[in-house]
Each structure stands twice: as C-alpha cells, then as structure tokens.
Amino acid sequence: MQKLKIAVIGTGNISNVHIKAYLKNPSVELYAFCDIDEEKLKAQGAQYGVTRLYTDEEAMLRELPEIDAVSVCTWNSAHAPCTILALRYGKHVLCEKPMAMNATEARAMIDASKKYGKKLMVGFVRRFGNDAAITKDFIEAGNLGEIYYAKTTYLRRNGCPGGWFGDKSRSGGGPLIDLGVHVIDLARYLMGGPTPVSVYGATFNCIGERKYLRDKAAYSIRGKDEDPFTVEDMATALIRFDNGAVLSVEASFNLHIKKDTGTIELFGSKGGAKLSPEFELYTEMNDYLVDVNLNMPSALSFEGLFENEINYYVDSILSDRDLSSIAEDGCTLMKILDAIYLSASEKKEILIK
Numbered sequence: 176m177q178k179l180k181i182a183v184i185g186t187g188n189i190s191n192v193h194i195k196a197y198l199k200n201p202s203v204e205l206y207a208f209c210d211i212d213e214e215k216l217k218a219q220g221a222q223y224g225v226t227r228l229y230t231d232e233e234a235m236l237r238e239l240p241e242i243d244a245v246s247v248c249t250w251n252s253a254h255a256p257c258t259i260l261a262l263r264y265g266k267h268v269l270c271e272k273p274m275a276m277n278a279t280e281a282r283a284m285i286d287a288s289k290k291y292g293k294k295l296m297v298g299f300v301r302r303f304g305n306d307a308a309i310t311k312d313f314i315e316a317g318n319l320g321e322i323y324y325a326k327t328t329y330l331r332r333n334g335c336p337g338g339w340f341g342d343k344s345r346s347g348g349g350p351l352i353d354l355g356v357h358v359i360d361l362a363r364y365l366m367g368g369p370t371p372v373s374v375y376g377a378t379f380n381c382i383g384e385r386k387y388l389r390d391k392a393a394y395s396i397r398g399k400d401e402d403p404f405t406v407e408d409m410a411t412a413l414i415r416f417d418n419g420a421v422l423s424v425e426a427s428f429n430l431h432i433k434k435d436t437g438t439i440e441l442f443g444s445k446g447g448a449k450l451s452p453e454f455e456l457y458t459e460m461n462d463y464l465v466d467v468n469l470n471m472p473s474a475l476s477f478e479g480l481f482e483n484e485i486n487y488y489v490d491s492i493l494s495d496r497d498l499s500s501i502a503e504d505g506c507t508l509m510k511i512l513d514a515i516y517l518s519a520s521e522k523k524e525i526l527i528k
C-alpha cells in the first residue's frame with residue numbers, strides 16, 4: 176500500500192512531537208516541511224532527514240501536489256490561513272489547538288473542509304490521554320450519573336512561554352486560549368459535549384509577565400526579556416450548557432499560588448471524579464461514602480499521547496472515519512472563548528447563539 180505523504184507546516188517546538196509520532200507510523204512518509212523561519216526549517220530538516228523544505232506554504236502545496244495530508248503547527252494566527260490553503264489544495268489537515276483566533280475563522284475552516292471534501296481535525300491531545308480513557312469508561316458505565324458541574328484549572332505560577340504566546344496579534348489571547356483550551360475541551364468532551372448557552376468570564380493582567388525574578392529557576396517556562404506581553408495573565412469563567420450543567424475554568428501564566436496546578440473534576444448525581452494527580456471516584460455504596468482508587472497508574476502519561484492523536488488522524492484518513500465532530504467541537508470551543516473574552520471586557524454574562 177502507498178504511504179500517506181505528510182507535510183508539516185510550522186516546524187517549531189510542537190512540530191517535534193508530531194514528527195516523532197509520524198516517524199513511528201508505518202502508514203506515512205514524512206515528506207516535506209514548511210516554516211517562515213528558514214533557520215528553524217533547515218535545522219528541523221537536518222534533524223529529521225527531510226529535504227523538501229519550503230518557506231512559503233503555497234509554493235510547497237503547488238510544487239508538491241502528491242502531499243496527502245498536513246499538520247499545521249504554526250502560531251495561532253496562522254492556523255486558519257494555513258489550514259484553509261491546504262484544504263483548498265486538496266490536503267487533509269490536522270490543526271494544532273486552539274483551532275483558530277476566533278469562531279469566525281474556525282467556521283471558515285469547517286466550510287473549506289466541506290467545500291473541498293477533505294478532513295479537518297483539531298489537535299485536542301488531552302482526549303487521547305490514558306486518564307481521559309479511564310474516566311470515560313467510568314462515565315459510560317454510569318458511575319457518575321448525570322454530570323451537572325465540572326471544575327477545571329490550568330494554573331502556572333510563573334510561566335508565560337514568551338515569543339508569540341504573549342503577543343495577542345499572533346496568539347489571540349493568553350493562558351485562556353493557550354492552556355484553558357485543553358481543560359475546557361476535555362471536560363466538555365467527558366460531559367458528553369453539551370451545547371454552551373452562556374458564559375460569565377473575567378480576565379486580568381495584574382501581575383504581567385514578571386520577568387524580573389532573581390531566581391531564574393522559579394519560571395516553569397520563560398521567554399526573552401524583549402518579548403511582548405499584550406495578553407491576560409489570568410482568566411476565569413463559568414460556562415453554562417443547554418442541559419443545565421456548568422463548567423468552571425481558571426487558567427494563568429502568572430498567579431500568586433504555591434505551585435503550578437492542573438485539575439479536572441466532574442460532579443454527577445451518582446458520583447464525582449478527579450483526574451489528577453491520579454484518577455479517583457467519590458460515591459456511595461451500601462449507605463457509606465466510598466472513595467475508589469485504581470490498582471494501576473492513572474495519572475496522565477505523556478508516553479504515547481501524541482502518537483495516539485497522530486495515529487487517530489492517519490487511521491481516519493485511511494479508514495474514511497468522519498472527523499467533522501472534532502472540528503465542530505473546535506469551533507464550539509472558539510465560541511466559548513470569544514464569549515469569555517467579550518464577557519471580560521463588557522463585565523456581564525454573554526449569551527452564546
């Protein structure tokens with residue numbers, strides 16, 4: 176069988192995990208790379224032995240019509256243009272999260288996928304984690320009952336990656352669009368994908384990027400001193416769904432907390448579940464309160480995580496599995512984020528239509 180020819184657009188940090196996962200998949204051939212940063216492009220080409228290197232995505236797509244599918248791993252503002260272009264050239268697309276800068280762009284990406292008859296997937300990698308699979312097993316067996324509330328956090332004490340992440344024109348926002356996306360999507364996915372109807376959100380920039388700390392080891396991640404910081408440093412929101420359920424989210428690059436934390440908690444009529452540090456279920460049995468722990472590791476493992484996502488994408492192309500619900504979820508997520516940012520600026524609840 177002929178292998179799928181894969182191109183990667185945007186050869187920065189996250190491209191490494193896409194590339195390594197493609198290299199492990201026997202059904203694909205890593206075929207071409209594109210990045211507007213020629214130095215980075217050449218370095219990645221040399222590292223992975225890819226010789227078809229382009230600094231212009233349209234030139235690559237035009238000159239290499241044999242490409243079957245792409246991964247879009249650029250900064251956020253290039254997601255929609257690169258995705259729509261690749262779809263127009265007849266390629267399937269796996270686009271990194273967040274899907275786009277806003278819901279209008281996300282909708283245009285879905286429209287292009289339909290118009291050109293090519294698949295579009297969003298890289299919601301947390302859905303492919305072992306912790307998500309375990310939690311889903313318990314939810315599907317009815318152990319939580321009706322999930323009516325979920326609480327998520329993705330909080331860093333000192334952790335803006337700098338570069339484009341702090342530049343609103345290229346990122347679309349700060350920790351909400353960068354980190355919040357992961358936990359909002361995973362919680363909503365585990366809740367069965369309810370439709371959001373309104374949000375109340377707030378964003379802050381009270382600490383800023385805090386680049387002056389004497390202890391450089393205090394940063395979980397840090398940009399350069401000259402990098403811009405035009406995004407929020409913290410965001411919080413309550414998202415209400417059509418089934419009455421509510422999801423709370425908190426995300427920060429910088430916040431006065433003891434240590435970085437990431438949590439997903441689900442509360443249902445029959446039980447509650449916490450995904451980290453290990454999966455735990457809180458419920459009742461014989462009129463006693465019981466806590467259930469697994470007799471196996473259940474903390475999120477990065478081992479095989481991106482491989483699961485990439486293999487799902489490749490299998491979907493090869494097997495004709497429909498990916499449109501994931502793209503729709505990406506667009507729904509952008510609607511939620513748009514509404515949170517609007518709510519924060521207008522200081523009132525925003526209805527989502």
Ligand SMILES: NC(=O)c1ccc[n+]([C@@H]2O[C@H](COP(=O)([O-])OP(=O)(O)OC[C@H]3O[C@@H](n4cnc5c(N)ncnc54)[C@H](O)[C@@H]3O)[C@@H](O)[C@H]2O)c1
Nearest residue numbers: 185187188189209210211212248249250251253271272273
């Ligand atoms: N799934 C995850 O857990 C995860 C983790 C990190 C980053 N990401 C996402 O991956 C994307 C990239 O993040 P990163 O950390 O790799 O950033 P990065 O800055 O390391 O890499 C982005 C690359 O995109 C290139 N680029 C920008 N516009 C381009 C264009 N039009 N054509 C070709 N190349 C272009 C840049 O030159 C840069 O090399 C972001 O959307 C980010 O949110 C996802």
